[in-house]
Amino acid sequence: MWRRVNPLSPWISSFKSSIVKQQVSKSKIWETFTTGIPLQEEGGTLSECRTPFITFVLGGPGSGKGTQCEKIVETFGFKHLSAGDLLRREIVSHSQYGSMILNTIREGRIVPSEVTIKLIQREIEASDNDKILIDGFPRTEENRIAFEQIIGTEPDVVLFFDCPEEEMVKRVLSRNQGRIDDNIDTMKKRLKVFTALCLPVIDYYADKGKLHKIRAVGTVDEVFEQVRPIFTPYEESEQLISLGE
Numbered sequence: 001m002w003r004r005v006n007p008l009s010p011w012i013s014s015f016k017s018s019i020v021k022q023q024v025s026k027s028k029i030w031e032t033f034t035t036g037i038p039l040q041e042e043g044g045t046l047s048e049c050r051t052p053f054i055t056f057v058l059g060g061p062g063s064g065k066g067t068q069c070e071k072i073v074e075t076f077g078f079k080h081l082s083a084g085d086l087l088r089r090e091i092v093s094h095s096q097y098g099s100m101i102l103n104t105i106r107e108g109r110i111v112p113s114e115v116t117i118k119l120i121q122r123e124i125e126a127s128d129n130d131k132i133l134i135d136g137f138p139r140t141e142e143n144r145i146a147f148e149q150i151i152g153t154e155p156d157v158v159l160f161f162d163c164p165e166e167e168m169v170k171r172v173l174s175r176n177q178g179r180i181d182d183n184i185d186t187m188k189k190r191l192k193v194f195t196a197l198c199l200p201v202i203d204y205y206a207d208k209g210k211l212h213k214i215r216a217v218g219t220v221d222e223v224f225e226q227v228r229p230i231f232t233p234y235e236e237s238e239q240l241i242s243l244g245e
C-alpha cells in the first residue's frame, strides 16, 4: 500500500515542521477534497502522511498539457509531474530501463505501467506538496487500473485538453526541443495510440463525473481561462477555512 515518506533528517524535520504549521490551513481544503485514504498503514503503524490532491492532465500529443501545467503551478501552487519527462530522464541517466524507454518513445508506444508508476510514485513520495499534477498519465486503461492498484487511490480531478489533430501536428513539428518523437512518423503513431488507448481512459473519467474537457485552441492564456475556474472553488474554500481559524 502506498504511503508518503518523510525523508528529512531530524534537524531538517524541525525546520520543516515550522513550514508545515504555516501551511496547515493552506493544505487543509485540498485534503478535504482528496479521495485518497487519509491515513495509511505500513508495517502495522499508522502514518501521519496524507494522500495528496491528485489531478490527471490528459490530451493528445502537442495539445498543450505541459504548457498549461506550468500555468497551474504558477497560479495554484501544484507540483508538476510529467510522466514523459520522468521517462526521458531515465534515458539520459542510462538507467536499467533507459534503452527500452528510448525505443518505446521513438515508436510512440507505451512504456509498461510498472516502470512509469514507480517513477511517479517516487516523485510523489519525495514531495511535500499536497497538490500534484500528473501530466500525460494514464495513457491506457491498463495504466489507469495499475495506478489505482499500486498507488491505492484515484485522481480527484481529470483535465482533458481537446485539440484538433492538425493543430497538434503543427505544434509538435514546430516545438524545437530536440525530442526524438517530434517528427511526423512518430507523431502519426502517437495520434493513433492516443485515439485507441487514451480516449477510453478519458471516457471512463467522463462517466465518473471527474472529467473537465477544455477546448485547447486559442492563445495559452485563453486556454488557461477555461482551466482557472476548475480550481478556483477549492482555493476560495481554503481561504474561508483560513478566515474561520
Ligand SMILES: Nc1ncnc2c1ncn2[C@@H]1O[C@H](COP(=O)(O)OP(=O)(O)OP(=O)(O)O)[C@@H](O)[C@H]1O
Residues within 6 Å of the ligand: 059, 060, 061, 062, 063, 064, 065, 066, 067, 068, 084, 136, 171, 172, 174, 175, 176, 216, 217, 218, 219, 220, 221, 223
Ligand atoms: N495554446 C497554444 N497555442 C499555440 N501553441 C501552443 C499552445 N499551447 C502550447 N503551445 C505550444 O505547442 C507545443 C506543444 O505544447 P506542450 O509541450 O505543452 O504540449 P503537450 O501536450 O505537453 O505535448 P506532449 O504530449 O507531446 O508532451 C509547445 O511548443 C508549446 O509552446
Ligand SMILES: O=c1ccn([C@@H]2O[C@H](COP(=O)(O)O)[C@@H](O)[C@H]2O)c(=O)[nH]1
Residues within 6 Å of the ligand: 061, 083, 084, 085, 087, 104, 105, 106, 108, 109, 110, 111, 112, 116, 135, 136, 137, 138, 139, 181, 190
Ligand atoms: O505514461 C506515459 C507517458 C509517456 N509515455 C511515452 O513517452 C512519450 C512522450 O510522452 P509525453 O507525455 O508526450 O511527453 C509518449 O509518446 C510515450 O511513448 C509512456 O509510455 N507512458
Ligand SMILES: [Mg+2]
Residues within 6 Å of the ligand: 065, 066, 082, 084, 136
Ligand atoms: Mg508534454
